[in-house]
Amino acid sequence: MSVPAEAPGDLPEAAVRRMGEGAFTSGLTVPDFAACLQMGLEPVGFTQGYCVMNWQWYGMSPLGGGGFGYQWGGVRGYSETWNCPHGMVSAEHRSWGQNYEQSWVEDAWATGFSTAYARMLQEAASAGAHGIVGVVDSTSPLSDMGVVEFRLQGTAVRVIDGDPPADGRPWSTYLAGQRLTKLVEAGYAPVAVAASVASVGVWANCVTQYLSEGSNSMFGGATPGAEITQLVNAQMMARQIATQRVREQLGGDSLHGAAMTTVQHERGEGDVEVECVLRGNRVRRFREFDPMPAPRPTVRLL
Amino acid sequence: MTGTGPFDEDADAGAVDVRADMRAAAGVLSGGAVPASGRMTSDLSIDEELVLHSIGWEPVAVVSGVSIHSVPIGVWNWGQGEIAYASAAYARSFALATERIHEQCSRAGGHGVVGVRVEWAVERHHVDVALTGTAVRPVGAPGIGTDPVFVSDLSGRDFALLHNAGWSPLGLAVGASFVYAPRRSMGTTMKQSGRNVELTNFTEAMYAAREAAMERMQASAITLGGSGVVEVKVTEGPMEFAHHAVGFTAYGTVVHLAAGEHRHPGARTVLAMDDPAPAFDAASLRRA
Numbered sequence: 156m157s158v159p160a161e162a163p164g165d166l167p168e169a170a171v172r173r174m175g176e177g178a179f180t181s182g183l184t185v186p187d188f189a190a191c192l193q194m195g196l197e198p199v200g201f202t203q204g205y206c207v208m209n210w211q212w213y214g215m216s217p218l219g220g221g222g223f224g225y226q227w228g229g230v231r232g233y234s235e236t237w238n239c240p241h242g243m244v245s246a247e248h249r250s251w252g253q254n255y256e257q258s259w260v261e262d263a264w265a266t267g268f269s270t271a272y273a274r275m276l277q278e279a280a281s282a283g284a285h286g287i288v289g290v291v292d293s294t295s296p297l298s299d300m301g302v303v304e305f306r307l308q309g310t311a312v313r314v315i316d317g318d319p320p321a322d323g324r325p326w327s328t329y330l331a332g333q334r335l336t337k338l339v340e341a342g343y344a345p346v347a348v349a350a351s352v353a354s355v356g357v358w359a360n361c362v363t364q365y366l367s368e369g370s371n372s373m374f375g376g377a378t379p380g381a382e383i384t385q386l387v388n389a390q391m392m393a394r395q396i397a398t399q400r401v402r403e404q405l406g407g408d409s410l411h412g413a414a415m416t417t418v419q420h421e422r423g424e425g426d427v428e429v430e431c432v433l434r435g436n437r438v439r440r441f442r443e444f445d446p447m448p449a450p451r452p453t454v455r456l457l
Numbered sequence: 458m459t460g461t462g463p464f465d466e467d468a469d470a471g472a473v474d475v476r477a478d479m480r481a482a483a484g485v486l487s488g489g490a491v492p493a494s495g496r497m498t499s500d501l502s503i504d505e506e507l508v509l510h511s512i513g514w515e516p517v518a519v520v521s522g523v524s525i526h527s528v529p530i531g532v533w534n535w536g537q538g539e540i541a542y543a544s545a546a547y548a549r550s551f552a553l554a555t556e557r558i559h560e561q562c563s564r565a566g567g568h569g570v571v572g573v574r575v576e577w578a579v580e581r582h583h584v585d586v587a588l589t590g591t592a593v594r595p596v597g598a599p600g601i602g603t604d605p606v607f608v609s610d611l612s613g614r615d616f617a618l619l620h621n622a623g624w625s626p627l628g629l630a631v632g633a634s635f636v637y638a639p640r641r642s643m644g645t646t647m648k649q650s651g652r653n654v655e656l657t658n659f660t661e662a663m664y665a666a667r668e669a670a671m672e673r674m675q676a677s678a679i680t681l682g683g684s685g686v687v688e689v690k691v692t693e694g695p696m697e698f699a700h701h702a703v704g705f706t707a708y709g710t711v712v713h714l715a716a717g718e719h720r721h722p723g724a725r726t727v728l729a730m731d732d733p734a735p736a737f738d739a740a741s742l743r744r745a
Contacts, residue, residue: 193475193476194475194476194478194479195475195476195479195480196479285483286483286486314479314480314483315476316480317479317480317483317484318480318483318484318486318487318489319483319487320483320486320487321486321487321488326486330503334502334503334504336475337503337504337507338503339475339478339479339482340475340478341503341506341507341510342478343482344481344482344483344485344486345482346486366527366582366583367527367582367583368530368582369527369528369529369530369531369532369581369582369583370529370530377527379527379529379542380526380527380528380529380542380545380546380549381526381527382524382525382526382527382549382550382553383525383526383527383583386525387523387524387525390523390525390587391521391522391523391557394521394523394589398498398519401498402496402498405496405498407496408496409496409497409498409499410497410498410499410519411499411503411506412499412500412501412502412503413498413499413500413519414500415500415519415521415589417587419585433519435498435500439485439486441481441482441484441485441489442481444510444596446510446511446513446596447507447510447511448511449511449512449617449621450508450511451723451724451725452618452722452723452724452725453724453725453726453727454724454725454726454727455727455728455729456726456727456728456729457729
């Protein structure tokens with residue numbers, strides 16, 4: 156995650172005091188708790204990070220809620236123009252279309268996520284933790300005016316007799332319990348949760364509009380049953396951008412257990428907005444892979 | 458927090474020392490030396506990755522393919538027989554999405570894609586298909602293999618089981634058919650009103666759709682050179698937006714016997730000793 160090197164020093168004083176008190180807190184299930192102890196991980200505290208963002212863009216983003224209008228300032232990245240094959244037809248005719256990366260949506264998401272993440276790390280670091288396991292993240296709109304809450308939580312742990320992380324920044328992972336045990340046994344060290352969003356807007360040209368609405372163009376160019384290439388390109392690019400962003404966060408590490416979620420929101424008349432969120436565990440190999448013997452299949456008698 | 462007891466891990470002689478592993482992992486994260494390794498992305502679970510490694514395969518990259526085809530206006534409501542536009546849009550969307558995921562897999566150096574998540578939707582005016590999975594290859598294998606790239610919706614576990622039994626996946630076989638259920642005449646409607654009768658127009662339409670879809674799926678399996686299809690998923694029923702149209706879709710992974718003969722996996726039978734305790738049933742108290 157692209158987290159600021161210096162986490163914001165805005166942890167509530169009460170939280171610092173609470174984390175320093177005797178009893179640990181944890182979001183782990185009992186089996187996960189037992190697995191952590193087996194690995195030599197000692198729970199330190201249940202840590203959280205929150206960030207409530209006001210969306211800069213006043214648009215149709217599902218993260219930002221309803222509204223209307225488009226902001227073109229600050230557009231960067233992917234952009235593709237789709238011209239009308241018909242020439243000048245009428246003022247209502249969509250003689251031009253555009254696929255464009257909604258960088259303001261992506262920036263807002265990245266800021267909200269990374270700030271909440273940094274706050275969670277800061278809580279863990281202040282409690283002397285080495286890492287955070289079982290991270291859960293979520294976003295939810297707080298109102299219909301583009302206000303979104305980013306929430307991350309997990310259990311801070313310390314490696315018994317282990318080295319603290321370099322630069323004091325705790326490592327983090329979505330995994331906990333036996334899945335984390337197996338990851339470590341496979342020779343991977345958890346580094347950080349990795350997440351990115353890509354948002355692509357589609358301003359449909361006439362052909363895309365006709366095809367999306369199933370109507371046949373009296374001007375030609377929109378063959379009934381044809382592929383809607385403008386939408387396909389938007390979908391493919393959203394996936395590629397999200398993947399590329401996560402790859403940039405990886406350095407020389409790998410991404411494990413990735414989850415890619417893509418949502419398409421119809422705006423009407425062929426216009427859509429595609430959002431792709433990719434998240435997973437950034438992991439680093441700490442020893443050469445030692446493949447386990449082929450597991451023996453079993454049949455369970457009930 | 459630590460110590461010995463009835464669950465002491467030392468009781469399991471020969472077990473992996475996971476504490477030492479965790480300390481070694483922490484050592485690397487505190488700035489220790491890192492062994493050289495390739496960068497990969499994977500949406501497989503750790504279990505799937507381990508089982509893949511156990512048969513000599515490894516994940517390479519998360520790959521995807523998408524296709525969206527238009528369905529012309531009006532085709533769902535009036536007509537006879539198959540709704541050819543819709544069936545063709547489904548087939549073409551699957552074919553192009555598969556082609557794109559193939560391309561990404563080849564570019565990433567994968568020999569095939571496993572655990573493909575198939576997301577599809579048939580809407581009134583378009584059919585959407587999106588495939589997402591993890592490209593895999595034999596450990597350390599360079600570039601593209603000699604065999605054609607395969608796309609499979611089998612999990613890592615199922616792929617390993619299939620591999621150990623001497624079989625290989627070849628690709629996805631797909632078949633779909635959308636058919637009109639003819640409207641009944643006014644007289645028939647009146648005659649059947651309020652009676653227990655079969656609506657044969659719907660039953661026949663459903664059978665027609667099923668036969669066409671299954672036949673197409675089998676035909677695509679044969680085209681791929683497979684000897685069968687496993688894990689077939691089917692959907693059937695009237696379309697939400699057109700109640701006089703019924704659809705049947707089917708897809709699965711095409712397999713063929715790669716080894717000389719089928720190898721029996723030799724599963725060991727186990728009897729679990731952890732039966733759950735009977736749940737407390739308050740109703741039984743009243744009966745007593």
